[in-house]
Amino acid sequence: MSEAISTDELVLYIRKIFHNSTDLFVEETEWRNGPAIICYYTVMTEANQVNEQLELIRQREKDNLPKWGETATSSAYPFSVSLLIESVCSGSAAIIFSDTNVLLKISVPKFGMRAPNEPDNEHVIRGSHEGFVEGFDTNISLIRKRLAIPNLVVQTICLGEDSNTKISYVYIDSIADEDVVEQLKDKLEGIKTKAINSSGQLEDYLEDSVWSPFPQFLNTERPDRVVPNLLEGKIAIFTDHTPTCLVAPVTFFSFYQSPDDFNGRVIVGSFYRIVRLMSFMTAIFLPAFYIAVIGFHSEILPLELSKKVKMAINEIPYRPVVEAFLLELFIELIREASIRLPTPIGQTIGIVGGLVIGDAIVSAGLVSNLMVIVVAMTAISSFVVPSVEMNMTIRIIRFPFMIAASALGFFGIVLGSLVLFIHLMNLSSLKQPYFSPIVPFDPSRFKNLFLRMPYIEPSKQQKSFTHGDDGNGGET
Amino acid sequence: MNINLSRIQFFLFLFVAQTGAVFISFQAPFIKATGRDAWIIFLVAGLLHYAVLLFFEHNYEYFKLGPVISWLYKGYWLLLTVSFISYIDYTLSVWAFPKTPDFVVIGLMVSISLYANLSRAETVINLSVILIPMIPLFLLFLLLAWPELEWTYLFPVGKATPLQWADGMIKAQFAFIGIELYLIYRRYVDKNQQVKGWPLVIYQLIWMLFFLFSVIITLLYFTLEEMKFLPEPLMYILKSQHVTFVERLDLFFIYIWMTWSIVTITLFSFTALFVHRLHYKEHKKRSVVIFHILLLLLPLLSLSKTATEKFNAAIIYAHLLFAIVLPIIIIFVNRRKKA
Structure with a gap:
C-alpha cells in the first residue's frame, strides 16, 4: 500500500471497490500505533462479536504479546485488495492497518441457517432424523x-x-x-x-x-x-x-440401498432390498410388456384373462402405446403439479388426479381399466427407489421401452434390455465400474446386492455344557 | 489389447459361446442319427470333450496364431456367426415375425453386437452375465414336462450300429462348437487362479449335464417317429406345456433363446476382432464396423430353409478343422520349434 494514501482516501477507495453498497460498514478506528479501518458487511457479520474480538485484540497488543493479532477467530496477513474482497465477501471483518500494511481478518460470520431437520425427500422409519443444511x-x-x-x-x-x-x-x-x-x-x-x-x-x-x-x-x-x-x-x-x-x-446398486435396511432386522432389510430391485424391473418393463402382449402376443394370455382383456380394450379407439403414453403423461403431470404446490393442495391434486380423473378417463373410453392398473403399478414401483435421481431416470427410460415394444413386441423389449445392459456395463463413476459386481463379474459379492448381511457373523455356538470344553462339543 | 479374466469370467464366456446358438437345434439331428442310444453316445462324446479340454489346458501356451492363420480363424468365426444369424432369423420368421423383412431383424440383432463391440472389452467379456438368471429359468420350463416323460423310451439300449455311433459322434460336435475359444482366452486368465483340476472338471460337468439334460428330455418326450418331423423339439415341448399363468410358454422361451443367441453372436464377433487386433492395432472402430456390415449382408444370402440347413451341416466340418485339427497342428509345430 502506498504510504501517500491517507486513511480517508483508503476508506473512499474501499467504498468504491464495494460500489458504495449500503450494507457495507467502513469506518476509521483509533489504534495504539495509529489509525486503522474496519470493514465488513453488516448483513453477514456479527457486529457485537467483532467488537468483543477487537477488545480482546487491543488487550493483547497492550500486553505486548508477540502475535497479538492471532486469536481463535482472527489471523493477520499482509494487506492485498483481493484478500480484502475475499474476507469481506465471505462474512469476515477486515481490519486494515495502513501504516504496517497488515490486514487482520476476524471470522465471525452471521448467516441465516435452518435446523438440521430430516430431509423431505429421504425419509426413514428408524434411525437418525438429521439432515444436511445450507451451511x-x-x-x-x-x-x-x-x-x-x-x-x-x-x-x-x-x-x-x-x-x-x-x-x-x-x-x-x-x-x-x-x-x-x-x-x-x-x-x-x-x-x-x-x-x-x-x-x-x-x-x-x-x-x-x-x-x-x-x-x-x-x-x-x-x-x-x-x-x-x-x-x-x-x-x-x-x-x-x-x-x-x-x-x-x-455403483448402480448403491441407489437401491437405504439406511432403513441397516436400521431394521436382517431378514426385513433383505426382503425390502429385494422388493426395491424387483421394482426396477416392474417400473421399466411393465407398460412395455403390456403393450407387447396386447399388440403382438395376446396368445400368451390364459383364455379366461384373454376374454376380459379383449372386452376391456375393444371399446378403446387408440393403440395400446397411445393409451400408455396418455396415462403416463397424465401421471407425470400430477407428480409435477404435486411437487410445485404446497403440501395440502398437492395432496388434493393427487386425490383429484388419481381417483376422480382416473375414473373419468376410463368411463370416457380413452383408456382401459387394465392400462390404469399397469400405469399405477409402474408409478408406485418407480417411487420405491430411495433416490430421487434414480427414480426420475427410471421414469424416463420406460418410454423408449414402450416405443420398442409397440414396434417389435417382445423382440423390442429384448433388444432394449440388451442396449440398457450394455450401457450400464459401459458406465463408470469417477472411472470406477458402475455396474460392479457384474462388471467386473464377481459372484462372491452378489449376495450383498440382494441381501442385507448381518454386521457380525455369528460364531459357532458352544456344543457342550461342560466347562472348559472347546466348541467341538468336548471332542479333541 | 490387454485383458485379464477371472476363472469364472472365462468359463462363463466359454459356456455361453458353446451353448448359445446350438442348444435348440442340436438335439434333433443328434437323436435322429443315433436313436434311443443318443444319451449313451452323448456321454461318450462328453468324455471326448473333456479329453479335448485337457489337451488344450496342457498345451494352450503353444497355440499362437500367426497373421495368416489368424485370418483363417477370423473367416471361420465370421461364417459361424453368419450361420447363427441365418438360423436365428429363419427360426424367428417361422415363430415370431413372418411378415417383418429379414434385413430389419438381422440389422437389429447385429446393431446390438456392434454397440457392444464398440464398447470396452470388459463389457463384452461380462455380457454373458445377463443370461445367468435365464439359464435356470429355461431348465425349469423344460422340467414342467416331467409328468409327461415316458421313461421306457430310454430302452432298449445298446442297439446303435457302428455307423450310428460314428454319425452320432459327428453330430455331437454341434455341442463342441466354440471350444477353440478356450485356446484363445486361456492365456488371459488370472495366473493366480487355478484352472486345471477341479475347476475344469466342474466346467465339463456343467457343459455335459446341460446338453445331456436336453437330450434326455427330448428322448423321453417324443417317440423316434415323432422326432422325424420336429426340427426344434424343445420348442414343441414348451409349446405343449399347460401352466395357469400363461398360455404359450414357448413364446417366452424363444426370446430367452434369442437373447442367448445375440450374446453368442457378440462373443464370436468380439473374438474375431480381438484376434484381428493382435496383429493390426490401428483403425479399431473401422474394423468393428466392417465386420458388422459383413454380418448384416452375408446372412441375407442364405436365408432359405435349404440354404440354412446346408450351411449348418457344413459348419460342423469347418468346426472339426478349426477347433480340433488346426489347433493340434499348430500346437505340435510350436512344441517342436520350442524343443
Whole structure:
C-alpha cells in the first residue's frame, strides 16, 4: 500500500471497490500505533462479536504479546485488495492497518441457517432424523460427530470466477483409494466456469458420462447415508449453500440401498432390498410388456384373462402405446403439479388426479381399466427407489421401452434390455465400474446386492455344557 | 489389447459361446442319427470333450496364431456367426415375425453386437452375465414336462450300429462348437487362479449335464417317429406345456433363446476382432464396423430353409478343422520349434 494514501482516501477507495453498497460498514478506528479501518458487511457479520474480538485484540497488543493479532477467530496477513474482497465477501471483518500494511481478518460470520431437520425427500422409519443444511460447517460437523477419527480429511477448493463457491470433498484417508481422490482433485481443479450455483451443476462437470440417463453420483441429504459410504472408501462432495451431498464412486446398486435396511432386522432389510430391485424391473418393463402382449402376443394370455382383456380394450379407439403414453403423461403431470404446490393442495391434486380423473378417463373410453392398473403399478414401483435421481431416470427410460415394444413386441423389449445392459456395463463413476459386481463379474459379492448381511457373523455356538470344553462339543 | 479374466469370467464366456446358438437345434439331428442310444453316445462324446479340454489346458501356451492363420480363424468365426444369424432369423420368421423383412431383424440383432463391440472389452467379456438368471429359468420350463416323460423310451439300449455311433459322434460336435475359444482366452486368465483340476472338471460337468439334460428330455418326450418331423423339439415341448399363468410358454422361451443367441453372436464377433487386433492395432472402430456390415449382408444370402440347413451341416466340418485339427497342428509345430 502506498504510504501517500491517507486513511480517508483508503476508506473512499474501499467504498468504491464495494460500489458504495449500503450494507457495507467502513469506518476509521483509533489504534495504539495509529489509525486503522474496519470493514465488513453488516448483513453477514456479527457486529457485537467483532467488537468483543477487537477488545480482546487491543488487550493483547497492550500486553505486548508477540502475535497479538492471532486469536481463535482472527489471523493477520499482509494487506492485498483481493484478500480484502475475499474476507469481506465471505462474512469476515477486515481490519486494515495502513501504516504496517497488515490486514487482520476476524471470522465471525452471521448467516441465516435452518435446523438440521430430516430431509423431505429421504425419509426413514428408524434411525437418525438429521439432515444436511445450507451451511458447510454444520454439514461437516454432522459427519465429524459420527466419525470421531483424525483420518477424516476435508479438502476445500473455491470454484467459479464470479460466485467463488466453496467446494469441499471429504474422505477417510486410510480407506479411500488414493488414485480416485487424486482424480477427483484434478477434475475439480480443471473446472473453469463463471459460477457454481448448485451441486447438480457440479455433478455435470464431474460425471464420466454426462449424457447417460443414469446418475453417477449418489445425491443425499442424510449424514447417516454419507458416513457408511465414507467408511466404504467413497468420497463425499459438498457444495457450499447446498444441503445435497454428492457421493462417488458409486455403483448402480448403491441407489437401491437405504439406511432403513441397516436400521431394521436382517431378514426385513433383505426382503425390502429385494422388493426395491424387483421394482426396477416392474417400473421399466411393465407398460412395455403390456403393450407387447396386447399388440403382438395376446396368445400368451390364459383364455379366461384373454376374454376380459379383449372386452376391456375393444371399446378403446387408440393403440395400446397411445393409451400408455396418455396415462403416463397424465401421471407425470400430477407428480409435477404435486411437487410445485404446497403440501395440502398437492395432496388434493393427487386425490383429484388419481381417483376422480382416473375414473373419468376410463368411463370416457380413452383408456382401459387394465392400462390404469399397469400405469399405477409402474408409478408406485418407480417411487420405491430411495433416490430421487434414480427414480426420475427410471421414469424416463420406460418410454423408449414402450416405443420398442409397440414396434417389435417382445423382440423390442429384448433388444432394449440388451442396449440398457450394455450401457450400464459401459458406465463408470469417477472411472470406477458402475455396474460392479457384474462388471467386473464377481459372484462372491452378489449376495450383498440382494441381501442385507448381518454386521457380525455369528460364531459357532458352544456344543457342550461342560466347562472348559472347546466348541467341538468336548471332542479333541 | 490387454485383458485379464477371472476363472469364472472365462468359463462363463466359454459356456455361453458353446451353448448359445446350438442348444435348440442340436438335439434333433443328434437323436435322429443315433436313436434311443443318443444319451449313451452323448456321454461318450462328453468324455471326448473333456479329453479335448485337457489337451488344450496342457498345451494352450503353444497355440499362437500367426497373421495368416489368424485370418483363417477370423473367416471361420465370421461364417459361424453368419450361420447363427441365418438360423436365428429363419427360426424367428417361422415363430415370431413372418411378415417383418429379414434385413430389419438381422440389422437389429447385429446393431446390438456392434454397440457392444464398440464398447470396452470388459463389457463384452461380462455380457454373458445377463443370461445367468435365464439359464435356470429355461431348465425349469423344460422340467414342467416331467409328468409327461415316458421313461421306457430310454430302452432298449445298446442297439446303435457302428455307423450310428460314428454319425452320432459327428453330430455331437454341434455341442463342441466354440471350444477353440478356450485356446484363445486361456492365456488371459488370472495366473493366480487355478484352472486345471477341479475347476475344469466342474466346467465339463456343467457343459455335459446341460446338453445331456436336453437330450434326455427330448428322448423321453417324443417317440423316434415323432422326432422325424420336429426340427426344434424343445420348442414343441414348451409349446405343449399347460401352466395357469400363461398360455404359450414357448413364446417366452424363444426370446430367452434369442437373447442367448445375440450374446453368442457378440462373443464370436468380439473374438474375431480381438484376434484381428493382435496383429493390426490401428483403425479399431473401422474394423468393428466392417465386420458388422459383413454380418448384416452375408446372412441375407442364405436365408432359405435349404440354404440354412446346408450351411449348418457344413459348419460342423469347418468346426472339426478349426477347433480340433488346426489347433493340434499348430500346437505340435510350436512344441517342436520350442524343443
